[in-house]
Amino acid sequence: MYSIISENEDSYFCAVKGSLSSPAVYKPKNTSVSVSPSGEIVEDSSVTLTCSSDANPPVQSYTWWYKKNGGGYQSMTGPQHVFSQIQSPDTGEYYCEAQNEMGTDRSRTINMDVKYDPKNTSVSVSPSGEIVEGSSVTLTCSSDANPPVDKYTWYFQNKTFLNGFGQIYNISNFQSKDNGHYHCEAWNGRGSRNSTALMIILPGKQTVLTAAVGIIVVLLVLILCFSGLMWFRKKASKSISDTRDTSENVQGDSSPVYDNISGMTMTSTAAQTAATVDQDDVHYASVHFSRFKNQEVPLYSTVQLHQPQKQDQDVQYAAVKFNLPSSATQPTVEQAAEEDSSVLYSTVNKPRTKKT
Structure with missing residues (x-):
């Protein structure tokens, strides 16, 4: 048994007198770092750092020390360190340490320069x-x-x-x-x-350019607003048109009622007498009934009344007989000219019986 201090000697061996000596034991030595591939290191390429050392017994552990871009040292373990895609921040200083039972040894520092x-x-x-x-x-x-x-x-x-x-x-x-x-x-x-x-650009030119851009933006906004207004008007007009079409479909075949009542103009006494003797003039009045009871329908030259959806129009004919004045009481020609033709208005109320 022999106690040693590793700092004193690099290696030790023993031998029996007159016999062969034993293999020497020693701490790691000749520790180094290799880079693969060799040559220029290019960004995004794959790079492998390998630490190797001579030791007996063999190296038990490897420790990597490195600092990047002037930062502090950091460590990692393992005989190799692999960069699958090396980047520019990986540029820096690297070295490794090998250790066994006899001691430790470190490699020289290499500079990783990523291009x-x-x-x-x-x-x-x-x-x-x-x-x-x-x-x-x-x-x-x-x-x-x-x-x-x-x-x-x-x-x-x-x-x-x-x-x-x-x-x-x-x-x-x-x-x-x-x-x-x-x-x-x-x-x-x-x-x-x-x-x-x-x-x-000079400020003056920039002002003109800014003003031009502002005018263009304002014009675009106005065009968009006008287009939106026209679209809403068109939509409203279409809605009114649809409402009118629906109302007309509900009304069915209802149509304006026209009253054509004309009086006999007395042009002369002889003509009036002949009309009285020969025949009576018959005038027809077209009468349009409303859906409301007891509602009078005034007859004018052109009248259109709203009709319910499921009711038909009833037309009544009224025979009107004109009694012409006798010759004794007939007005003079001048009076007849001043008077208007006789116009008769008829108002007929008829309750509508619901059809079965």
């Missing part, structure tokens, strides 16, 4: 406040990329600038002709990315 094409590309404008005509305006293009962006291209109204190939673009004398959309494109060895368009 990716430009992203989060944007344009900023200076000064950020109101732009005055004739002032200097500076546009700056920024983008997150690894490796860093090595080329910028500027676009105005979606057309390439002839001299817009730097991260900063300056307009020394801003005029109305410079109003419009600006955007940039950032390039690196892995690809490119466009920024969103930035609208830069």
Whole structure:
């Protein structure tokens, strides 16, 4: 039996005098980290980190230590660490520790550098406040990329600038002709990315544009209101028309009643006498009955009365005899001319018996 302190020696073995020695025992050594695949690490690719060490007895546990983007160290266990789709935030420092009964050993630190094409590309404008005509305006293009962006291209109204190939673009004398959309494109060895368009315009022009947009919005609202009003009127008119059609269907064949009562005009004494001797004039009155009892129907030149749905019209004929005055009492021609023709009005009330 022999007590040892691991810090004193790296390995130990025993032997019987005159015989072969035993295998040496020692703590982990030559601990290292390998990356697969080797070479450049590209975003969204699969990457495997493997920790290996020489130890006897064999390594009992592996511990990974890492810190990402300048943060504090974190740990995880296992001989391997796999990134199925490595991302730019995984960039950082990594090392591992191997441990057995004899002690521990750590690997050297490796830097994981994940490459990716430009992203989060944007344009900023200076000064950020109101732009005055004739002032200097500076546009700056920024983008997150690894490796860093090595080329910028500027676009105005979606057309390439002839001299817009730097991260900063300056307009020394801003005029109305410079109003419009600006955007940039950032390039690196892995690809490119466009920024969103930035609208830069002088306040005066912007006011006119805002007023035009406001007028268009007001006109659209007025058109919508007018269309809605016309639609409601059309709907109301259709409803009234349907009501009238229903009323006419309920009334059946009822029609206006016309009374045609004419008197005999006395043109001369001889004509009146001949009419009296030869025959009586018969006049017919068309009488329309209402559904209400004891309701008189006045006879005028044109009268239309509401009828119940299931009642028919009854027409009564009244024979009217005109008694012409005798020659002794006949008026003179001048008096006859002044008098109107005789007009008779008949009012006939008849209760309606319900049909079975």
